Amino acid sequence: MEEKWSKESREYFSTELLSWYERSKRDLPWRRHRDPYYIWISEIMLQQTRVDTVIPYFHRFIERFPTISSLAEAPEEDVLKCWEGLGYYSRARNLQAAARQVMERHGGKVPNDKASVSALKGVGPYTTGAILSIAFNQPEPAVDGNVMRVLSRYFFIEEDIMKTGTRALMERLAGSLIPAGRAADFNQALMELGALVCTPKAPQCLTCPVMAHCSARLEGAELRLPVKSKAKPPRPEYRLVALVEGEGERAGRVLVRRRPDTGLLARMWELPHVPAADKPGEGAGVADGSAMNRLAGALAEVGTYVQAAGPFMAAEHIFSHIHWYLRVFRFQEAAALSALAGFAEMAVAEAREAYNEGEQAAEEYRWITAEDMNDLAFPNVFLKILSQYFAEQKVE
DNA sequence: CATCCGTGGTT
């Protein structure tokens, strides 16, 4: 093994890092307990998500679902609502599915063997190591982005960290660095250093406890590591969104629908929307008429007849792989037309498939008030549109 | 192995 990976270099690293962690570790909510359930929740929430973002969600979640059984028995709707705004919603659904696994297979206690932990839904290689080490102090590596950045710099590893093989290398190295009996603290120390000191763009080398033997630092290459292949930019998608106000019994209500069981924002609620015919022209509002016609037609095909009331707002939303450009239009339900159209049910059902253009059809539509939003989980982009709408209604 | 899966903060 190369000199920079020597036993001396590795022991220095582990010793100094642990010492630094004892002095510098943050007081985080999930560090105040040894409850494996809390550790588990925090690790799921922290996947691709910043500590500051997670903290309020963590508090709310353990208050609402204080035990594994309470989580297992809750309606999925409640779990999603608790996750609303945090993103990557399959984490929430997998977490609940895993809680049910734990109730059935492990007597309601988080298992402490590798095979059982990694078999839990939503728990991959990183989270397996995190749970085993942090909750049970087992000497398993927990290699996340922080760890790969720190190790790639200190040990000057130039392999692309996006590649599977590099992660395997990192896991072997990280595992060999764990001091006997100190897995919980050491793994957290490694991540803590990456989060607070060995940051991606502006590492604070002068305050780093292992600067003296950091290979990248010694060669002035800390900003060049880790090597990471670039992600593809999100593809643009142009969509027309309908904000339909109810009439008669539904006065003061808005039409929403639930998304399909799989894929983007699975089982979340949203405003109805359709793909735009083409990119919106820069000339303002020229195409509003045809856009509203297209939306009205689409709504008719699911049994709601409307009259256009004009543009409401534009919105953008960037997912990891899709960039939504949304144009939102207001409509008034035309209840008389809806009643008249009762005879057309069959035709509607057939037209529905054509209209969805290969997308999975939303099955459930609902007319909601502002208060109903307390119970239904919406992705942020629709939360913003709806909250603005209801706020304006309140003033009027 | 590449792509899908959210959102918000940082530089």
Added chain:
DNA sequence: TAACCAAGGAT
């Protein structure tokens, strides 16, 4: 400001 990135996992 537009990348870049964050305690990743599933397929």
